[in-house]
Amino acid sequence: MSWRLRCYRAIQRKIGSSIGPWVLKRKWGDGDFSQLNGSSPKDEISSNRRIWFHAASAGELESLFPVILGWIAEPACGALVSVFSQSAIASLSRLKKDAQTRPGKLIVTGDSPWEGAWFGALKRFQPEVFVTAKYEA
Numbered sequence: 001m002s003w004r005l006r007c008y009r010a011i012q013r014k015i016g017s018s019i020g021p022w023v024l025k026r027k028w029g030d031g032d033f034s035q036l037n038g039s040s041p042k043d044e045i046s047s048n049r050r051i052w053f054h055a056a057s058a059g060e061l062e063s064l065f066p067v068i069l070g071w072i073a074e075p076a077c078g079a080l081v082s083v084f085s086q087s088a089i090a091s092l093s094r095l096k097k098d099a100q101t102r103p104g105k106l107i108v109t110g111d112s113p114w115e116g117a118w119f120g121a122l123k124r125f126q127p128e129v130f131v132t133a134k135y136e137a
Contacts, residue, residue, distance in 0.1 A: 049077045052127035054112060057085040060133040065095060067131070072104025079104070080125055082112040 053068050055061035061083055071077050083092055092109055099106045113121040122130070 049074070050080065050107065050125065050127045051077075051129045051131055052080040052082070052122070052125065054082045054130070054132040055084070055088060056133075057083070058088040058091045061088045061091045061095070064131070064133050065098070068095065068106075069098060069102060072099055072102040072106065075103040077104040078107045080107050080127060081109045083110075084112045 051071055053064050055064055061081075064081075068079050068081065072079055081092065081095065083089070096106060096109060108125075112118075
């Protein structure tokens with residue numbers, strides 16, 4: 001193992017993942033996950049029918065539009081939508097506008113969790129299914 005890798009791992013063990021949000025400031029979209037104020041999506045929708053859709057960038061998100069909008073066509077269905085790239089924020093805004101005409105709900109939208117924070121986010125929001133798109137596929 002290289003000296004650099006050993007140093008990086010030692011620093012990571014000491015400070016954990018707490019440094020990431022401080023160094024690289026990212027915020028969630030308008031439907032910020034933190035705005036749920038400790039509530040869970042179970043409080044937001046009466047049923048357990050939650051799917052978390054994740055897209056890396058605008059193209060991947062746009063390929064998921066029909067699936068997401070089809071899912072929230074039912075009143076008891078909700079979706080969490082996260083994106084990795086800031087290039088997808090405009091597409092996310094369009095999706096939110098299109099979703100307003102559906103009886104289901106976009107529970108929360110925004111940037112994906114930090115690396116290392118996915119397990120906590122999945123545990124908190126407890127989606128029935130996690131769906132991601134690979135544009136090349």
